[in-house]
Amino acid sequence: MANEILAEQISKEYEYGFVTDIESDNLPKGLNEGVIRLISNKKNEPEWMLEYRLKAYGHWLTMEEPHWAHVSYPKPDFQNIIYYSVPKQKKQLNSLDEVDPELLKTYEKLGISMEEQKRLSGVESRIAVDFVMDSVSVKTTFKETLAEKGIIFCSFGEAVQEHPELVKKYMSSVVPYTDNFYAALNSAVFTDGSFCYIPKGVRCPMELSTYFRINSAGTGQFERTLIVADEDSYVSYLEGCTAPMRDENQLHAAVVEIVAHKNAEVKYSTVQNWYPGDREGKGGIFNFVTKRGICLEDNSKISWTQVETGSAVTWKYPSVILKGDNSVGEFYSVAVTNNYQQADTGTKMMHLGKNTRSTIISKGISAGFSNNSYRGLVRISKGATNARNFSQCDSLLMGDKCGAHTYPYIEIKDKSGIVEHEATTSKIGEDQLFYCKSRGIDNEKAIGLIVNGYCKEVLNKLPMEFAVEAQKLLAVSLEGSVG
Amino acid sequence: MLSIKNLHASIGGKEILKGINLEVKAGEVHAIMGPNGSGKSTLSAVLAGREEYEVTEGEVIFNGKNLLEMSPEDRAREGVFLAFQYPVEIPGVSNVNFLKTAINEIRAYKGLEPMEAKDFLIRLKEKQKLVELDGKLTNRSVNEGFSGGEKKRNEIFQMAILEPKLAILDETDSGLDIDALRIVANGVNKLKSKENATIVITHYQRLLDYIIPDVVHILYNGKIVKSGPKELALELEEKGYDFIKEEVGA
Ligand SMILES: Nc1ncnc2c1ncn2[C@@H]1O[C@H](COP(=O)(O)OP(=O)(O)OP(=O)(O)O)[C@@H](O)[C@H]1O
Numbered sequence: 061m062a063n064e065i066l067a068e069q070i071s072k073e074y075e076y077g078f079v080t081d082i083e084s085d086n087l088p089k090g091l092n093e094g095v096i097r098l099i100s101n102k103k104n105e106p107e108w109m110l111e112y113r114l115k116a117y118g119h120w121l122t123m124e125e126p127h128w129a130h131v132s133y134p135k136p137d138f139q140n141i142i143y144y145s146v147p148k149q150k151k152q153l154n155s156l157d158e159v160d161p162e163l164l165k166t167y168e169k170l171g172i173s174m175e176e177q178k179r180l181s182g183v184e185s186r187i188a189v190d191f192v193m194d195s196v197s198v199k200t201t202f203k204e205t206l207a208e209k210g211i212i213f214c215s216f217g218e219a220v221q222e223h224p225e226l227v228k229k230y231m232s233s234v235v236p237y238t239d240n241f242y243a244a245l246n247s248a249v250f251t252d253g254s255f256c257y258i259p260k261g262v263r264c265p266m267e268l269s270t271y272f273r274i275n276s277a278g279t280g281q282f283e284r285t286l287i288v289a290d291e292d293s294y295v296s297y298l299e300g301c302t303a304p305m306r307d308e309n310q311l312h313a314a315v316v317e318i319v320a321h322k323n324a325e326v327k328y329s330t331v332q333n334w335y336p337g338d339r340e341g342k343g344g345i346f347n348f349v350t351k352r353g354i355c356l357e358d359n360s361k362i363s364w365t366q367v368e369t370g371s372a373v374t375w376k377y378p379s380v381i382l383k384g385d386n387s388v389g390e391f392y393s394v395a396v397t398n399n400y401q402q403a404d405t406g407t408k409m410m411h412l413g414k415n416t417r418s419t420i421i422s423k424g425i426s427a428g429f430s431n432n433s434y435r436g437l438v439r440i441s442k443g444a445t446n447a448r449n450f451s452q453c454d455s456l457l458m459g460d461k462c463g464a465h466t467y468p469y470i471e472i473k474d475k476s477g478i479v480e481h482e483a484t485t486s487k488i489g490e491d492q493l494f495y496c497k498s499r500g501i502d503n504e505k506a507i508g509l510i511v512n513g514y515c516k517e518v519l520n521k522l523p524m525e526f527a528v529e530a531q532k533l534l535a536v537s538l539e540g541s542v543g
Numbered sequence: 544m545l546s547i548k549n550l551h552a553s554i555g556g557k558e559i560l561k562g563i564n565l566e567v568k569a570g571e572v573h574a575i576m577g578p579n580g581s582g583k584s585t586l587s588a589v590l591a592g593r594e595e596y597e598v599t600e601g602e603v604i605f606n607g608k609n610l611l612e613m614s615p616e617d618r619a620r621e622g623v624f625l626a627f628q629y630p631v632e633i634p635g636v637s638n639v640n641f642l643k644t645a646i647n648e649i650r651a652y653k654g655l656e657p658m659e660a661k662d663f664l665i666r667l668k669e670k671q672k673l674v675e676l677d678g679k680l681t682n683r684s685v686n687e688g689f690s691g692g693e694k695k696r697n698e699i700f701q702m703a704i705l706e707p708k709l710a711i712l713d714e715t716d717s718g719l720d721i722d723a724l725r726i727v728a729n730g731v732n733k734l735k736s737k738e739n740a741t742i743v744i745t746h747y748q749r750l751l752d753y754i755i756p757d758v759v760h761i762l763y764n765g766k767i768v769k770s771g772p773k774e775l776a777l778e779l780e781e782k783g784y785d786f787i788k789e790e791v792g793a
């Protein structure tokens with residue numbers, strides 16, 4: 061089935077490049093204390109939140125942009141960004157009819173259903189969606205159904221109002237604002253994002269998902285996501301993102317924090333499809349993201365799965381701190397770069413607890429003039445007895461003008477730790493392509509097949525619906541890259 | 544069905560095929576034999592459309608169409624099938640998915656709807672039985688980790704599924720044990736019809752005990768130097784290639 065869809069999609073270029081014509085409420089460009097106070101004020105935030113923002117801003121001013129990643133790009137002009145842009149709509153939405161029809165059309169084009177119904181016929185599971193456009197969450201579906209189980213799924217802004225004790229307790233506990241340049245910036249100016257809390261003993265009955273969309277020109281998106289899984293709970297969370305095609309580079313600097321308590325499990329899947337820029341490398345999103353989870357207590361598990369096809373520059377290392385004993389961290393990644401895209405992505409697995417285990421499977425695919433780097437750290441701290449890691453990093457090259465790089469860092473402070481690392485680099489084979497063609501399969505479809513086969517281990521980890529989307533995306537991203 | 548006239552082809556500036564002439568009619572089985580490096584695989588690759596080879600002279604007409612002008616995938620869609628001497632592994636792509644994609648591509652070319660899942664399964668089962676292929680292999684990645692013999696059998700399985708008009712089997716018999724040889728030959732024979740034709744490339748007359756050829760050709764140094772009835776294969780087995788060398792005066 062995936063291949064039929066693949067067939068339809070194969071000839072398409074970036075298909076989410078449209079702009080929604082909707083009035084928005086923007087702050088003027090630029091960043092200073094006043095702007096931060098305004099954002100906080102617009103969001104009607106409590107004093108402690110404003111204080112947090114200002115502390116983060118103060119710290120950010122003392123920091124330098126990081127330069128260690130294998131990417132090069134013009135330094136963003138932080139005074140030339142709009143930090144707050146909100147599509148105008150009525151204050152309280154009581155039903156779908158009240159949503160701006162332009163917005164509804166946007167959802168439709170993006171293939172997201174705002175109706176609380178099945179997205180794909182024949183698929184049993186329903187998906188609750190939080191839709192974030194530019195700086196604000198526009199609509200969250202299934203809230204009531206989830207609330208019956210005590211699950212909180214809402215925009216970050218709403219969580220600050222409705223559940224301040226939870227936000228205060230967990231926010232910044234995994235990614236402090238001092239963590240890095242972009243985390244500090246995000247902590248100062250973040251506008252919205254999703255918040256999710258799964259109470260003790262609850263298995264979330266549906267996939268939760270946030271769809272991020274940059275629409276307005278000149279804006280940056282700084283979203284904040286916080287997921288807390290209390291004892292014995294489970295949740296699978298999906299994140300998707302797109303942006304219009306523009307000549308300018310737009311900045312997206314998000315922070316995602318996950319906390320897993322005792323015996324809890326969180327699966328976080330991303331299909332990242334920000335506008336990658338055109339064939340000449342003009343425009344596209346700078347995607348500088350800090351994602352980290354902590355397995356706070358025993359037997360907890362956090363699993364990151366990502367399919368990265370978009371953005372002009374990606375800088376992203378979803379990580380897991382394995383604090384609880386027997387906790388498990390996983391990172392499954394496919395990163396595709398084509399044309400002039402650059403990606404420096406990987407993970408950090410920090411083993412602190414005993415018998416902690418981590419698995420890293422990274423599949424990089426480079427085409428065109430792009431650069432694709434895997435950067436990963438496995439640290440086994442003293443006292444993390446019998447910790448284990450397995451890492452496998454494969455690179456696939458299409459053509460000879462692109463680059464693939466692997467930077468594995470390993471620090472073992474406890475003698476009982478076992479770390480295995482495997483890495484391969486291969487070229488997409490003319491033999492494989494010809495073999496497919498000799499069976500009647502054309503070039504584009506053959507590439508789709510071969511690449512999807514190469515990424516299978518990772519794609520298999522995605523929820524069904526996402527996997528299909530990811531397969532399509534892979535084919536589209538690599539369109540015209542060989543032959 | 545297939546008409547090759549004065550075909551010259553080279554790779555890397557080196558001429559490998561030096562004027563091949565061959566006529567294959569529907570319903571026929573042709574065997575091509577010849578020493579290592581004589582150009583047998585080159586001929587099959589050129590017919591299947593491998594781009595690395597440059598055709599410098601000659602023409603190939605397949606069912607009235609100029610084969611050399613077609614892309615490799617269109618040749619396959621028109622009914623040319625090559626069983627590779629060295630089948631290629633495609634990790635992560637299941638045999639089933641691969642074949643389904645191929646079938647539907649071929650159908651789309653003919654303006655047909657994709658095959659119903661049920662019909663596809665039936666065909667899969669039926670052909671699996673025909674070539675006695677282990678069911679587990681169909682769900683595994685294409686040729687990945689297959690033994691040499693399993694790969695060859697998988698080629699015949701693919702042929703059976705795709706039902707080509709012209710099948711070219713490039714040394715499908717090498718690496719097969721006696722039983723597999725019989726099964727593969729049996730498969731080929733069962734698929735034989737008045738409408739299709741087969742070119743069997745082999746080093747061993749043994750295969751020709753099972754697949755009875757209408758004509759045997761000897762390819763030598765890029766040319767077909769001798770053609771004859773199936774007894775030619777026996778003669779060759781007996782005398783080796785030396786007698787050919789003498790005959791062509793090489
Ligand atoms: N890429 C290449 N560059 C140069 N010469 C090549 C290339 N490919 C094939 N050849 C040469 O072409 C000649 C014919 O090769 P081919 O594979 O067609 O032989 P064959 O008859 O199939 O032999 P075998 O019985 O060993 O399978 C050989 O001498 C081979 O070395």
Ligand SMILES: [Mg+2]
Nearest residue numbers: 583584585628
């Ligand atoms: Mg050969």
